[in-house]
Amino acid sequence: MYLYNSLTRKKEKFVPREQGKVYMYVCGITAYDLCHIGHARAAVVFDVLVRFLRYLGYEVIFARNFTDIDDKIIKRANELGIPWNEVAKRYIEAFYEDMAKLNILKPTFEPRATEHIKEMQELIQVLIDKGYAYVTSDGDVYFRVRAFKSYGKLSGRDIEELKAGARVEVGENKEDPLDFALWKSSKPGEPWWDSPWGRGRPGWHIECSAMSEKYLGLPLDIHGGGQDLLFPHHENERAQTVAARDIEFVSYWVHNGFVQVKGEKMSKSLGNFVTLRAIYEKFLPEVLRFFLLTKHYKTPLDFSYENLEEAEKALKKIYEAKKAIKEVIQSNPTKNTPIPEEIVNEVNEFKEKFKKALEDDLNTAAALGFTFNIVKIANRLTQEKSFKKSKNVTSVLTKILDGLNELGEILGVFSSDPDKFLAELKNKKLERxxxxxxxxxxxxxxxxxxxxxxxxxxxxxxxxxxxxxxxxxxxxxxxxxxxxx
RNA sequence: GGCGGCUUAGCCAAGUGGUAAGGCAGAGGUCUGCAAAACCUCCAUUCUCCGGUUCGAAUCCGGAAGCCGCCUCCA
Structure with a gap:
């Protein structure tokens, strides 16, 4: 398996810290709103990575967090006039529903920030003790960026250049504009936890450092997330853990590209986002999942309903081929017809090629290309009269069907029963x-x-x-x- | 301004030194009462442009143009 590592900016052979085991962490959501296609992409990409690593025989211990306390959640609670923890609860539930439809497997651990305040405080204390963090007179705790020598290594940034663009918010009492909050003292009306530095709540970055270490140990084999998290979130996570533990935080940093709309990033701030629920009203979730896999995970992916419809047609084509295979197999043909050698060869090579594509930095687009090659062969075998009445063809078709199901299980698409899928698709399109x-x-x-x-x-x-x-x-x-x- | 990425047919998209996968759309054929679906054939001498290295480049190097992202919360 080869993965592109953001830390080294190279594609590297994947070697986990323990043989046969992979410890993987992915940044989850901040629970303050519904998920959009961008969240879906990240979820699908890392879900496929987990599934593929398991297919390769690794035991994958996978943690994905929920940020359930944060400025945005508090803001949302004020808007909705409900308690902050109700906001988090509501959107975590929505997340589960949306992700289940997308066929995302449950991670091994799903730690929530509010349940790990103690671990965060301990980590912060270590940083203070080692001189990497300081407490202000207001009871905030900041990470002292200049004390950490390799700051900027992950995101490829120069500390002096960062300084030029850094801003200090009103009321902040930092030694240096670059310093980021580990602990924020609570303002009136805000949720708080007791701490050695007074009542307050954790900064965003510290939760991932604390929780990933607790559940997975160090260094993490793989840390994933959207490209937008690379800086500052992941850079800060790395700074915190490396500074506190004197060990590299993550072996392989993996970042997925954005979903775009007309060439621009889909995001909350631009207001061009499409929620998963809006998609599900018109399309089957599996179609969205398939669409998200049609392009390599690192590159930007342009979303449009036209592109989704194309994905729908393509996915349907695979299911129709599966349906035809099933029908031919069930018809119990009796004749014997020689099958051209190139067909036999291609069927035999299919799984290997598919696997190779995924081993090469999870190239799902190439894997799908091979899938269509095999679909074409299957269609030929099921449609041409000379083939479809043959018994020996049935065994080849069985092999193709098993292969499609097995590999579809890795991608989490086209592995369902074709009749079921096609019936659901028909209903969805009637509705649409x-x-x-x-x-x-x-x-x-x-x-x-x-x-x-x-x-x-x-x-x-x-x-x-x-x-x-x-x-x-x-x-x-x-x-x-x-x-x- | 700093850093990073991208540019492959009408559209979507693989391809990281050996002569352009795949999907959608389109054309012709087989099948069909006619169609549809499926299959067969065709559909980029060429990979944004200009130079260079090489026997050989979409792939490596240099330069230009366009687009995008990060540098502030963001998957």
Whole structure:
């Protein structure tokens, strides 16, 4: 397995600290609002990484945190007129619902910041004792950035240049503008915890350092998150842990690229975000997941409903091939037809190629390319008369189907039952395009009757009508079937 | 301004020195009452541009242009 490591800015061979085990941490959400596609991308990317590492035989111990106390949560609570912990609870629940639909596996640990105040305080105390942090007269605690020599190493920043852009907020009492908060004294009306430095609450960065170490030990094999977390969040996490423990924090830093809309980053501040719930109203979650995997995880991914529809078509193509395979296998063919060698070879190589692509810095786009190659072969075997009545073809098809299911399980897509998926997809598209099912079925029946009576003129008229409604009819030996365009 | 990234067909997108995967759209054919789906064939002599290294470059080096991100909360 090779991974691009943000720390070294190189693709590197992945070697975990303990043989056969991977300790992985990913920054989760701050629970103050609904998740959008950007959150989904991060979740899917690291979910696939976990699944693939497990497929390779590693035991993966995976922690993903919830930031459940933070300025934004307090702000949101004031807006909604409910307690801050209610805000966190509400959005954590929403997160679970949205992620379950996306087929994201549950991490081994899901630590919450508010449940680890003690661990954070202990870590802060170590930093104070070692001279890496200081307490102000207001009861805030700051990290002394200049005391930490390799600050900026992860994000490739120069401390002098950072200084030029650094700002000091009103009321802050820092030694240096670069210093960041480890502990913030509470203002009236804000939640607080007791601490050696007075009542207050933790800064954002310290939770990840404290919780990742507690659950996974050091150094973490993999630390993931969105590219936007690289600076300052991850840089600060690294500073805290390295300064306190005198050991490198993370072996492999992995950052996923942004989801963009018309070339711009999708974000709260730009207001161009699309929530997962909005997507789910129109598309199956699996379609979104598939879409998110069509591009390499590091590069920006442009979101549009057109692109989602393309992903939907592509995914449908795989499921239709699976459905056809199932049907041929169930028909118990008896003949024996020689299968061209190149087909046999390609089927045999499929899994290996797919795996190679994922081993190369999780190249899901390339893996999907190989998937379509095999889909094409499967279609040929199920559609061509000479093949589809053959017994030996069935064994090849079984191999393809098993392969698709096995590999689909890594990506978390196209591994469901095809009939189930296609039925759900049809419903979703009917809903999306506002098509009345009864009306369509009535027309299709009418047309079938007309065809039976060889009244092709009427049949074609009805077909045109259906087409205008957004429905395509296909005539098969077993009768007419229809689908949403 | 500093740092980083990107630019491959009408669109989406792989490809990190050996002669351009895949998907969508499009054209022709097989099948079909006609269609649809599927299959077969075709669809980038060329990878933003200009130089260079090399037997050989989309891939390496230098330069230019355009776009994007981070530098403040953000997946």
């Amino acid at each position: 395009k506002n098509i009345n099912r009864e009306e369509i079925e009535k027309l299709v029946l009418e047309r079938s009757l007309a065809r039976k009576n060889k009244d092709f003129k009427k049949a074609d008229e009805i077909r045109d009508r259906l087409f205008k409604l957004g429905v395509v009819v296909k005539d098969t030996p077993h009768g007419s079937i229809w689908d949403v365009e």
